[in-house]
Amino acid sequence: MKATAPVTPTVLKKSCSQCNLFELCLPLGIKDSDILRLDELVAVQRKIKRQQPLYRTGNPFEAIYAIRTGSFKSDILLEDGREQVTGFHMTGEILGLDGISTGLYSCNAIALEDSEVCVISYMKLEELARAIEGLQHQFHKVMSSEIVSDHSMMMLLGSMHANERLAAFLLNLSQRFTARGFSPTEFHLRMTREEIGSYLGLKLETVSRAFSFFQKEGLISVQQKHIRILDSDRLKKLIQHQASVR
């Protein structure tokens, strides 16, 4: 396999202590006195152009990444060409945890727009986590959250219908945008219908039809990638009892 795309480790060193994302990221819950020590962790920031990989399946694992700006998808490719998007990732979220288990990344991480990540040496992270209780705990929480959200994706993929899946997806995005200080009801999708479909276990046409259906029902308004949520209560109900809207 070809190695990762040209790395551009700009030395725009910025500190965790001054980062406005700290409450979404690893530094959360760490005592002020310790936060300065994190700055040695984030040695480098790296810029990734839209559509470029941050890492690829099989690349050797040495670092995890915190998204500083932009967004990513991660996906798995099967030999026969099938793709499964396993996640969409926004600022403050941590990428690369899948690499710890075997020492090789187990998926591809691709930028959905021009993005910037903090490179966190995994070796240094383990070292610091041994010294700073709060960092250790927060790191465990981050991993555990990924497990929990993967389980809810399994629920979605294993037992929800197309419309329910899309509703759950939109509500999840909405909630994550809110946590980042953006509007809960109005946002731009950074991914294509095909990528959404892959993530939700649906074909792009089905995703498109579900969008149209929601629009017709007055639940959302859609113009290409611009989404406005008009009735989040009914979207929520749609997930709980599919029957009520179908």
Added chain:
Amino acid sequence: MKATAPVTPTVLKKSCSQCNLFELCLPLGIKDSDILRLDELVAVQRKIKRQQPLYRTGNPFEAIYAIRTGSFKSDILLEDGREQVTGFHMTGEILGLDGISTGLYSCNAIALEDSEVCVISYMKLEELARAIEGLQHQFHKVMSSEIVSDHSMMMLLGSMHANERLAAFLLNLSQRFTARGFSPTEFHLRMTREEIGSYLGLKLETVSRAFSFFQKEGLISVQQKHIRILDSDRLKKLIQHQASVR
């Protein structure tokens, strides 16, 4: 929600240092000199009867569990009654990692047969992990593996057909039995067709038909819960190019 079933913390204290599961479990990769220190971690063993919960969604999290004997499923229940099995777990595997993120377990863990677990105080684990590098790393590997395997379940649920799903499931079981010193080709299923279906995102009838199809094709032989794999190569091919057998 009702609290967990009657706890029976038998004081059959056994040690990690003498446990034959150590190469599948948390002690893996830890220096001999440190292994004795793990024994303080596993304060208690607990017996769980078939069909009884080890923990339930919403129970407060204080411990993770290593399966000593027996097996478990974990599942999520939706308000409307839908169930999603999120995993089947065998000896040496760790349960409860989902609880770290919020301090509450996010799923139910139910014994599939009379089972026994080592109760690992999470507080003590963090403490020891700060002291023992090998334990810290192995714990991270365990969490990361769960993430990786959840991603491959998303792949399975999102882009595989019924027969492919069952083939992948059987091969996965086979491989895990092998790692535990059992036959790769002959084993007993501890779960019902309905539970398999829930796990694989299929109805029990579809699971049953897939079993029958595999048997007719000479890939496996099935008698109720007893499975014998007759042609694992073709099972593997089935996953890669569904076309070749369908």
Added chain:
DNA sequence: TTGAGAGGTTGATCCATATCAACCTTACGA
């Protein structure tokens, strides 16, 4: 300003799996 390609929508048809139903098998307690 036009043309081409990528992304998106919508309609018609097909098919894999769900659903409904009958029946079979096994385990187990009365």
Added chain:
DNA sequence: TCGTAAGGTTGATATGGATCAACCTCTCAA
């Protein structure tokens, strides 16, 4: 030993989403 319930299989039919196809709408570069 029989009766019952839970689990499993198989058949007939229904249906949600996939597939195939046409067309629409942007964007962007020539």
